[in-house]
Amino acid sequence: MRIRQHVDPTALFFERFHGVPPVLDPARELEVEIGCAEAQFLFERAARDPSRSYVGLEIREDLVELVNKRAKVTGLPVTAVFCHAQLHLPQVFGDARAERIYINFPDPWFKRAHRDRRMVDPVLIAGVAKLLKPGCELFVQTDVWDIALDAMSAIESNDHFTNRAGEWSFWREGNPYGVRSWREQNAEETGLPIWRLMFDRT
Numbered sequence: 701m702r703i704r705q706h707v708d709p710t711a712l713f714f715e716r717f718h719g720v721p722p723v724l725d726p727a728r729e730l731e732v733e734i735g736c737a738e739a740q741f742l743f744e745r746a747a748r749d750p751s752r753s754y755v756g757l758e759i760r761e762d763l764v765e766l767v768n769k770r771a772k773v774t775g776l777p778v779t780a781v782f783c784h785a786q787l788h789l790p791q792v793f794g795d796a797r798a799e800r801i802y803i804n805f806p807d808p809w810f811k812r813a814h815r816d817r818r819m820v821d822p823v824l825i826a827g828v829a830k831l832l833k834p835g836c837e838l839f840v841q842t843d844v845w846d847i848a849l850d851a852m853s854a855i856e857s858n859d860h861f862t863n864r865a866g867e868w869s870f871w872r873e874g875n876p877y878g879v880r881s882w883r884e885q886n887a888e889e890t891g892l893p894i895w896r897l898m899f900d901r902t
């Protein structure tokens with residue numbers, strides 16, 4: 701399958717929700733990755749702990765299809781939803797709440813000229829604050845310094861989060877989940893620095 705490299709999230713088409721909301725079992729705890737691409741991270745999480753539900757949000761529709769096909773073949777509890785994460789969290793999740801939210805390498809819009817296309821902004825973080833259960837965690841990682849700073853600023857400026865590493869500080873204890881996203885694996889193998897953030901929903 702030919703996968704599009706990028707899509708422009710500011711295009712009018714993405715304003716309306718075209719995806720299919722996941723069928724969630726309220727008895728299962730929910731983990732969400734925002735901007736999941738091929739969802740390597742979620743598939744590995746699901747293989748480790750298949751008692752939970754894993755939902756990946758993705759703006760590239762062909763990747764959503766790919767993930768959902770793989771979930772069917774493997775039988776792992778992973779679902780991808782085609783959506784624009786800043787705009788559609790209520791349509792995707794309704795009243796459901798997540799135990800954990802991951803934002804792994806939320807580029808590709810690292811150039812300043814494309815700043816308005818970036819995913820982690822105050823609007824996304826306000827949505828994340830509603831979706832995440834109190835006491836639960838938001839984990840962010842990126843190899844792009846500008847994006848790390850944007851994310852830090854958006855989360856620190858939201859009253860619903862506490863930075864586990866201390867205010868305006870990066871998380872220095874690595875990725876604690878024992879699984880890696882594709883971009884994370886690539887960054888580690890090529891020796892790129894990775895900036896991580898760990899926040900608790902207060």
Ligand SMILES: C[S@@+](CC[C@H](N)C(=O)[O-])C[C@H]1O[C@@H](n2cnc3c(N)ncnc32)[C@H](O)[C@@H]1O
Pocket residue numbers: 706707709734735736737738757758759760783784785786803804805806807808818819881882883884
């Ligand atoms: C660089 S990839 C990282 C993928 C994966 N998380 C990883 O670490 O390997 C970022 C993903 O976020 C998706 N994305 C960007 N903006 C988005 C948005 N507003 N809503 C949903 N997904 C978005 C992109 O299409 C892309 O697949």
